[in-house]
Amino acid sequence: MEQLGIRLAAHLRAGDLIQLDGELGAGKTTLTRGIGEGLGVRGAVTSPTFVLARTHPTAGGVPLVHVDAYxxxxxxxxxxxxxxxxxxxxxxxxxxxxxxxxxxxWLRIAIERRTGAAADAALGPGDEVDAEEEPRHVVVEGVGPRWVELPPLD
Known part of the structure; x- marks a missing residue:
């Protein structure tokens, strides 16, 4: 998720809005950390759960605003x-x-990860998956004129 965020950051500019959807633990904040890294955020990108929004200055001058709208x-x-x-x-x-x-x-990014029995069924005997390495299914959808053409993120 972090690498995807770094790649996405290369396509972002002032005025861009990104909506992240996914269950708790899907990787929304990890993706945002990657975006922050790609933008050259000074300091750590942490979850804004308790403050609703954090503004992170960047090396390029356009701040990254990270919002938890839950x-x-x-x-x-x-x-x-x-x-x-x-x-x-x-x-x-x-x-x-x-x-x-x-x-x-805005750019809508939906992140899905297997949980519960579905996650267990995907593992073979003796397999262990680190939570940071769990596979995710990501769907990227552009909404409105800014995102008529989606950037290549692979």
Whole structure:
């Protein structure tokens, strides 16, 4: 997930909005860490769960804003965070249904990982998988005019 974030960062510019969907532990914050690394964030990218949003300065001058919208109900509450949407690159975790009206375009990234019995069934006898190495299925979808053409991320 981190490597995907690093590759994605090369295509981002001020005003870009990224919506991350996925269950707890799917890799949303890890992907955001990769984006931060690719953008040259100064300091660590950590989960904004308890503060709702963190702004990270970058070497390139365009800040990375990392938002946890889990406790927000609407786009109005998200907009109340007073984020500089046009002047930053914004990543919103748990943003499904909360971006309409905030921006005309965003990149939606859905992350799925096997859990429970499905994860166990995928392992062979004696196999062990480190949580950081668990395979993920990632779907990238562009919404609006900015993302008519998706960048190559492989």
């Amino acid at each position: 406790r927000l109900a609407t786009a109005l509450e998200l907009d109340d965070l007073d984020i500089d949407w046009a002047g930053s690159i914004t990543v919103v975790e748990w943003g499904a249904g909360k971006l309409d009206g905030v921006s005309a375009s």
